[in-house]
Amino acid sequence: MNYYMAPMEGLTTYIFRNAFHQYYGGIDKYFTPFLCNRHMSSREKNDILPEHNRGMCTIPQILTNKAEDFLSLCQDLSSYGYDTVNLNLGCPSGTVVAKGRGAGFLSCPDELDAFLDEIFSRCPLSISIKTRIGMEQESEWETLLSLYQKYPIAELIIHPRLQKEGYGGTPHLSAYKRAEEMLSCPLCYNGDIISPATQEKTLKTLPGIKTIMLGRGLLKNPLLPALLRQENTDPSTLKSFHDTILDGYLSIMSGDMNTLYKMKDLWTFFGQSFDGAEKYLKAIRKARTVTDYRLAVNAIFRTCRVILPAPSDPW
Numbered sequence: 001m002n003y004y005m006a007p008m009e010g011l012t013t014y015i016f017r018n019a020f021h022q023y024y025g026g027i028d029k030y031f032t033p034f035l036c037n038r039h040m041s042s043r044e045k046n047d048i049l050p051e052h053n054r055g056m057c058t059i060p061q062i063l064t065n066k067a068e069d070f071l072s073l074c075q076d077l078s079s080y081g082y083d084t085v086n087l088n089l090g091c092p093s094g095t096v097v098a099k100g101r102g103a104g105f106l107s108c109p110d111e112l113d114a115f116l117d118e119i120f121s122r123c124p125l126s127i128s129i130k131t132r133i134g135m136e137q138e139s140e141w142e143t144l145l146s147l148y149q150k151y152p153i154a155e156l157i158i159h160p161r162l163q164k165e166g167y168g169g170t171p172h173l174s175a176y177k178r179a180e181e182m183l184s185c186p187l188c189y190n191g192d193i194i195s196p197a198t199q200e201k202t203l204k205t206l207p208g209i210k211t212i213m214l215g216r217g218l219l220k221n222p223l224l225p226a227l228l229r230q231e232n233t234d235p236s237t238l239k240s241f242h243d244t245i246l247d248g249y250l251s252i253m254s255g256d257m258n259t260l261y262k263m264k265d266l267w268t269f270f271g272q273s274f275d276g277a278e279k280y281l282k283a284i285r286k287a288r289t290v291t292d293y294r295l296a297v298n299a300i301f302r303t304c305r306v307i308l309p310a311p312s313d314p315w
């Protein structure tokens with residue numbers, strides 16, 4: 001099985017990805033959170049710079065519905081040595097959808113077709129796509145699949161939910177199966193894989209899955225890829241992993257508060273891996289200085305047991 005790290009805006013930054021690669025690895029491709037402007041900001045450039053992505057297979061992701069912006073960004077990415085980019089057709093956020101981007105683009109198949117036609121005919125890079133299965137109804141998926149059939153998609157990553165579902169309900173596994181029947185490009189499954197048991201359950205219905213992209217499950221528990229591979233895991237590494245991320249942000253961000261915002265976002269996922277951590281998680285949320293933050297974090301690592309899913313535990 002191949003495992004990919006999902007792009008997660010504000011969370012899976014190059015600081016996080018490098019720390020992950022250093023301590024755990026076992027990820028075949030790392031996807032960057034989306035780039036959405038024709039010209040990259042310095043923060044976005046830092047995220048994709050080759051020297052910040054050494055030793056990793058990193059795929060930059062683009063969120064746009066304008067072919068010219070996509071192609072211009074690809075030109076810049078090509079000058080940094082990238083040969084593949086990923087198009088975001090899955091973001092469900094209201095502001096993104098209102099602009100007809102991300103999952104919002106799925107509701108305009110004719111415009112999407114014209115966009116794909118232009119980028120696939122003009123882009124010198126390979127293009128992979130990360131998609132949802134529609135906006136409102138599962139029946140939209142058939143139209144999208146016949147559209148995807150027309151283009152040489154390097155890889156199609158499917159999060160089998162509708163835009164209107166956000167991250168709720170359960171993924172529509174039958175939609176992934178339909179893609180297996182209809183498409184010949186490589187496919188990747190993404191959605192709700194958080195433990196060996198959820199992987200096993202998904203593979204029972206979809207035995208053809210060869211690649212899984214991990215998002216929230218990996219943020220909650222960085223040992224997840226190793227658990228899924230049935231490799232040895234050592235929870236005592238989590239503290240050093242955390243400290244590397246903290247030091248990384250402190251070294252690049254101005255002012256402690258900006259670093260604390262980043263770390264607090266991370267703890268909304270990471271915190272779920274510790275038993276009885278609520279009181280310390282509250283202290284983390286309230287911390288205004290790095291010193292207070294470190295005190296709360298040290299208390300968690302000192303006192304709380306890391307919860308790891310057992311092989312049969314849906315977690």
Ligand SMILES: Cc1cc2nc3c(=O)[nH]c(=O)nc-3n(C[C@H](O)[C@H](O)[C@H](O)COP(=O)(O)O)c2cc1C
Pocket residue numbers: 006007008009011032033034061088090091130159190191192193213214215216217
């Ligand atoms: C906070 C957050 C930020 C995300 N940012 C992105 C993003 O930048 N690009 C993208 O394609 N998907 C993004 N996603 C979606 C994830 O990549 C993934 O598709 C989703 O979380 C489902 O996978 P999971 O169940 O393994 O978490 C984001 C999801 C969350 C919760």
